[in-house]
Amino acid sequence: MRFRTSVLLLLGVCLLINGCVLSRGRVGNPIQEEHLSQIEKGISKKELVVTLFGAPDRIIVGNDKEIFQYYYYDGKSPGLILLVFNILSVNLRSDNLYVFFDRQGIVQDVIYGKRTPEVDFTLRPWGK
Amino acid sequence: MPARYARLLLVVMLCMSLWGCAVRRVDFNAPIMPEDLSFIRAGETTLHHVVDRIGAPEEITAVSDQFVAEFKWSTTRSSSLNLGYLFRIVSPVAPTMTLSGTGINIQRLLIICDDRLIVRSYAFGLTDEHALFEFWPF
Numbered sequence: 001m002r003f004r005t006s007v008l009l010l011l012g013v014c015l016l017i018n019g020c021v022l023s024r025g026r027v028g029n030p031i032q033e034e035h036l037s038q039i040e041k042g043i044s045k046k047e048l049v050v051t052l053f054g055a056p057d058r059i060i061v062g063n064d065k066e067i068f069q070y071y072y073y074d075g076k077s078p079g080l081i082l083l084v085f086n087i088l089s090v091n092l093r094s095d096n097l098y099v100f101f102d103r104q105g106i107v108q109d110v111i112y113g114k115r116t117p118e119v120d121f122t123l124r125p126w127g128k
Numbered sequence: 129m130p131a132r133y134a135r136l137l138l139v140v141m142l143c144m145s146l147w148g149c150a151v152r153r154v155d156f157n158a159p160i161m162p163e164d165l166s167f168i169r170a171g172e173t174t175l176h177h178v179v180d181r182i183g184a185p186e187e188i189t190a191v192s193d194q195f196v197a198e199f200k201w202s203t204t205r206s207s208s209l210n211l212g213y214l215f216r217i218v219s220p221v222a223p224t225m226t227l228s229g230t231g232i233n234i235q236r237l238l239i240i241c242d243d244r245l246i247v248r249s250y251a252f253g254l255t256d257e258h259a260l261f262e263f264w265p266f
Contacts (some may be wrong), residue, residue, distance in 0.1 A: 063243045069188070081166020084213065086150040093157055096184035109245060111175060113184025115157060125153040125205070 008067040021079035021088070022121060028057065028072040031097050031112070039099070039107055046105040053097070065108065070097040074116040093119040148210030148226075157183075157201035160237050168247055175245040185239070195245065199237040206230040227264060 035052040038044070049068060050056075056068035072095040079088035093115040100109035160182050168178065175197055179185075185197035208228035215222045236253040 020182065060188055060190060063195065065190070065243070067188060067190075071186075084148065086152075088150075088152040090152075090154040092155065094183075096186065098188055100182065101216055111179055111184055111188075111245075113179045113182075116184045118158065125151040 012105065016116055019081045019083075021077070021081055023077040023079070025075045025077070028039075028070070029054070030072050030116075031070055031095050031114070033112075033114075036097075036110065036112060039110055041107055041109065044107040046107075049099050049107065064103055066105075068099045068101070068102045070099075071095065072116065074119050076119050076121045079122045080123065087123065087125045089123050089125055091119050091122065136183065142249070148208075148213030150208045152206040154204040155202075157186075157199075158203050159235065160199055162252065165237075165250060168250065170248055171246060173247045175239065175241050175247060178239060178247065191225075193243055195241045197239040197241065199239070200234065201236075202232065202234040204230065204232045217259075229264065 008078075023103075027031040027079050031053070038052060039049060046066075053070050057071050058069040060067040060069065073092060074095075075090055077090040078090065078097075080086065095116050096112070097115045098109075098111040099107055100111075164182055165178075167173065167181065175195075178197075182199065186200045187198040189196045189198070206229070208226050211225040211227070212223040233256060235255050237250065238253070239250040240248045242248055
């Protein structure tokens with residue numbers, strides 16, 4: 001009786017997860033927040049920023065300033081692939097770091113925003 | 129017809145109506161609504177305050193003596209219906225006859241700041257909402 005229950009339970013679990021797809025994709029390296037505290041406005045130089053975060057993903061020049069941009073994307077994708085019906089969601093979020101330098105290569109400003117903790121495996125192909 | 133067979137027929141018809149149906153959705157970042165920016169006071173609020181509330185922009189551009197911060201989010205919906213699945217009832221080989229539609233809604237918010245990153249103005253881009261089920265491509 002116990003064996004039969006276990007087999008039925010296993011079969012039930014298998015049926016429940018049948019056709020389930022879970023996938024994850026990332027672009028770039030996660031921005032290390034502990035490194036941000038080492039950057040001091042008006043003191044830190046470009047060399048330190050490059051040592052901590054590596055070469056920037058993008059450089060913006062203008063208004064007598066140079067801006068280094070670093071980004072990181074995280075995506076989670078749940079899906080249900082059935083014999084006759086498929087639904088799939090891809091949820092993407094981004095983190096961006098901008099470091100502003102003056103003409104002497106000294107950090108003037110830092111802008112950082114993190115959205116990737118919000119990314120989840122929610123399957124919601126419909127709705128707003 | 130006994131009720132049992134009627135129910136079975138209903139289930140089979142429901143399954144058949146879903147045959148070959150696929151719905152996909154891609155969300156990039158959470159939407160930013162006008163009410164999320166009600167705290168902004170032009171000439172007072174800095175870009176740092178904005179970033180604390182809604183996250184960092186996807187792009188910053190230097191234009192003359194100003195900086196333009198661009199926030200982007202999008203929803204892409206795609207659906208398809210493969211009518212060839214219906215041939216599976218009568219044939220071991222099912223041809224592909226797919227009707228498919230995709231709608232990409234890219235939305236943006238531009239925030240214009242001076243060179244000290246104080247917000248001067250902001251504007252939302254126009255949006256174009258597409259329906260989820262767009263099987264008919266014509």
